[in-house]
Amino acid sequence: MPDSPLLTEASSRLEPALKYAEVSEEIITELQFPKSSLSVSIPVRLDDGSLKMFQGYRVRYNDNRGPTKGGIRYHPQVSLDEVESLAFWMTFKCALMNLPYGGGKGGITVNARSLSKGELERLSRGYISAIADFIGPDKDIPAPDMYTNATIMGWMMDQYSTIKRQITPGVVTGKPISMGGSQGRETATSVGAFEVINTLLAKFEQTPQKTTVAIQGFGNVGATLAQLLSQVGYRVVAVSDSQGGIYASKGLDIPSIRRYKFANQGLQAVYCENSVCNIVEHEVISNADLLKLDVDVLIPAALENQITRENANQIQAKYIFEVANGPTTSEADAILEENECYVFPDILVNAGGVTVSYFEWVQNRSGYYWTAEKVNQRLKERMNIETEQTWSIAQEFSVSMRNACYIHALNRLGETRTSR
Numbered sequence: 007m008p009d010s011p012l013l014t015e016a017s018s019r020l021e022p023a024l025k026y027a028e029v030s031e032e033i034i035t036e037l038q039f040p041k042s043s044l045s046v047s048i049p050v051r052l053d054d055g056s057l058k059m060f061q062g063y064r065v066r067y068n069d070n071r072g073p074t075k076g077g078i079r080y081h082p083q084v085s086l087d088e089v090e091s092l093a094f095w096m097t098f099k100c101a102l103m104n105l106p107y108g109g110g111k112g113g114i115t116v117n118a119r120s121l122s123k124g125e126l127e128r129l130s131r132g133y134i135s136a137i138a139d140f141i142g143p144d145k146d147i148p149a150p151d152m153y154t155n156a157t158i159m160g161w162m163m164d165q166y167s168t169i170k171r172q173i174t175p176g177v178v179t180g181k182p183i184s185m186g187g188s189q190g191r192e193t194a195t196s197v198g199a200f201e202v203i204n205t206l207l208a209k210f211e212q213t214p215q216k217t218t219v220a221i222q223g224f225g226n227v228g229a230t231l232a233q234l235l236s237q238v239g240y241r242v243v244a245v246s247d248s249q250g251g252i253y254a255s256k257g258l259d260i261p262s263i264r265r266y267k268f269a270n271q272g273l274q275a276v277y278c279e280n281s282v283c284n285i286v287e288h289e290v291i292s293n294a295d296l297l298k299l300d301v302d303v304l305i306p307a308a309l310e311n312q313i314t315r316e317n318a319n320q321i322q323a324k325y326i327f328e329v330a331n332g333p334t335t336s337e338a339d340a341i342l343e344e345n346e347c348y349v350f351p352d353i354l355v356n357a358g359g360v361t362v363s364y365f366e367w368v369q370n371r372s373g374y375y376w377t378a379e380k381v382n383q384r385l386k387e388r389m390n391i392e393t394e395q396t397w398s399i400a401q402e403f404s405v406s407m408r409n410a411c412y413i414h415a416l417n418r419l420g421e422t423r424t425s426r
């Protein structure tokens with residue numbers, strides 16, 4: 007095994023699931039290695055006339071179940087090891103959701119916020135020029151991830167189409183709707199998580215009206231999810247962003263807070279009537295405080311590695327739904343399990359995004375576009391099917407939902423590999 011601590015840690019988390027999964031040793035061995043990894047150097051002309059080189063990666067981890075699929079991340083800490091470990095998880099997420107895809111991932115080591123729009127466009131187009139032979143609608147299909155968005159996906163699709171001299175919308179998902187993006191893609195992760203939360207809390211007879219919720223991260227996914235939850239009666243008592251959080255035991259007025267945040271770029275516990283917003287009684291809390299609140303449901307929706315060996319014993323929530331990727335370390339997982347806290351893992355909870363990415367690719371290939379209602383209906387169906395199946399596996403083997411997800415995904419990967 008090469009020196010890849012993140013990938014090694016990722017694959018070690020599968021161990022408890024292996025004794026229940028119907029997969030051969032050979033397949034498990036194969037799954038420890040990425041099929042192919044590409045490193046590229048991208049020259050970019052900056053606005054001041056100088057030339058700067060950037061490092062980029064694209065990994066196709068495993069393509070037994072179909073073309074590889076996964077986002078592209080722009081972040082200063084991007085490394086080949088990180089991209090390989092994220093591509094590894096995409097392999098499992100796609101199998102878990104029964105999508106006809108393998109796992110992939112990409113990234114560029116860059117602080118995207120330090121670049122102008124023009125520089126960002128040249129970098130994105132340069133990256134696609136460098137990896138064009140490695141990707142394609144039947145080979146590997148990128149999507150947005152941290153610090154990449156629909157605009158960047160649009161540039162990438164355009165660049166690829168220019169190189170191939172053929173309009174190829176199915177090469178990238180998460181595009182603007184005007185370039186073949188799907189209705190419902192922007193809210194897909196929140197809608198998917200909402201379905202999973204409702205389905206699983208119902209198993210514990212935990213109704214929305216008697217459930218308090220704290221959400222770390224009031225971004226694209228966290229804020230939309232907060233709204234969906236509060237609409238059906240969940241009491242969202244705390245939310246936070248990178249600057250800190252707010253808490254009100256009576257519950258927060260989420261639509262008002264969203265409006266305020268959109269207009270002022272800050273979090274404030276407000277209640278708005280028409281255009282007037284009044285500040286309501288609340289406590290200002292830190293992100294660390296938010297995680298330890300006495301609530302029923304905790305939703306990390308910001309960064310990875312938030313729940314660790316250091317704070318896991320102080321978590322009071324009974325249920326954790328991982329919307330962020332990798333918010334709980336494996337040491338924290340063990341502590342939470344001992345404390346009878348149910349953790350519902352990222353590869354299920356946040357899989358709505360990749361599911362609607364799949365729908366986008368299907369629409370691009372057929373040239374027939376669905377309504378938002380149709381997208382959401384199909385998304386909910388698929389989330390429910392896989393949540394129920396995973397729940398049954400957890401009951402059958404008396405394992406955590408994390409291990410049940412791995413067993414379910416491993417079984418699918420094993421079945422396809424054996425058939426091939």
Ligand SMILES: NC(=O)c1ccc[n+]([C@@H]2O[C@H](COP(=O)([O-])OP(=O)(O)OC[C@H]3O[C@@H](n4cnc5c(N)ncnc54)[C@H](O)[C@@H]3O)[C@@H](O)[C@H]2O)c1
Pocket residue numbers: 152195222223224225226227228246247248249293307308309310329330331356357359360
């Ligand atoms: N957007 C998707 O479709 C999607 C799909 C799957 C997984 N995810 C994961 O969900 C998470 C959120 O994604 P997003 O698209 O909403 O991102 P986003 O950038 O829109 O929002 C992230 C939020 O987290 C906040 N934040 C940053 N640092 C924080 C900190 N230290 N403590 C608390 N909050 C902090 C930010 O202020 C922001 O409100 C990420 O982990 C992402 O990988 C997103």
